[in-house]
Amino acid sequence: MAEIDIANRRFSFRRRPVPVPGDLRIAWRVALIMAMLGSSRANRASLAKLHIINDAIRSSQHDRLKTILSGTHAAVPWNLRVEPAFARAVDFVVGEKMATWTKASGRAALQLTKTGIDAAAAVMGVEDALVEERVAVAELAKLITETRVGALLGEKVRA
Numbered sequence: 001m002a003e004i005d006i007a008n009r010r011f012s013f014r015r016r017p018v019p020v021p022g023d024l025r026i027a028w029r030v031a032l033i034m035a036m037l038g039s040s041r042a043n044r045a046s047l048a049k050l051h052i053i054n055d056a057i058r059s060s061q062h063d064r065l066k067t068i069l070s071g072t073h074a075a076v077p078w079n080l081r082v083e084p085a086f087a088r089a090v091d092f093v094v095g096e097k098m099a100t101w102t103k104a105s106g107r108a109a110l111q112l113t114k115t116g117i118d119a120a121a122a123v124m125g126v127e128d129a130l131v132e133e134r135v136a137v138a139e140l141a142k143l144i145t146e147t148r149v150g151a152l153l154g155e156k157v158r159a
Helices: 026-039 047-058 062-070 084-095 114-125 131-143 146-152
Strands: 044-046 099-104 107-112
Touching: 026 044, 026 047, 026 084, 026 107, 026 114, 026 131, 044 047, 044 099, 047 062, 047 084, 047 107, 047 131, 047 146, 062 131, 084 099, 084 107, 107 114
Parallel strands: none
Antiparallel strands: 044 107, 099 107
16 A cells, blocks of 8 residues: 655645534524424423423434323333523524413413414425424324323322
8 A cells, every 4th residue: 555645745724614413403493393382282382392392303202202192101201301402492482582481281381473373384384394303293292282291201190
């Protein structure tokens, strides 16, 4: 094998852009939040529900979550991972007046505004964007009720 003589050659370093995975971009998270809220009942969902769906989609465990929600297995608490980046995207959604804070079953929740409803419809209308995520969100948002959120988080039912 021939050796390359680099000792006597000039070279330089150039800073190149580093590709960022789509799920780390705020636009992806905002679009996902729009899809989650737009697929939920009355365009409203608790922050806990949003975190559960986000966690299931980010960790590619939406099939496991659907199995848990189907009731065929014993109730298993969901090991929820709270992501700071998701919380920043939620703040962005509220700051851009696409959603407002409210309450759902005693929990902090988000509800889409008129602007948010239009944005959610636009996100759901794009055929080639968030294809897998939109399918999973549409299923999970309907399956996860606020009562089930409590069960997934391991909360005890009050008498």
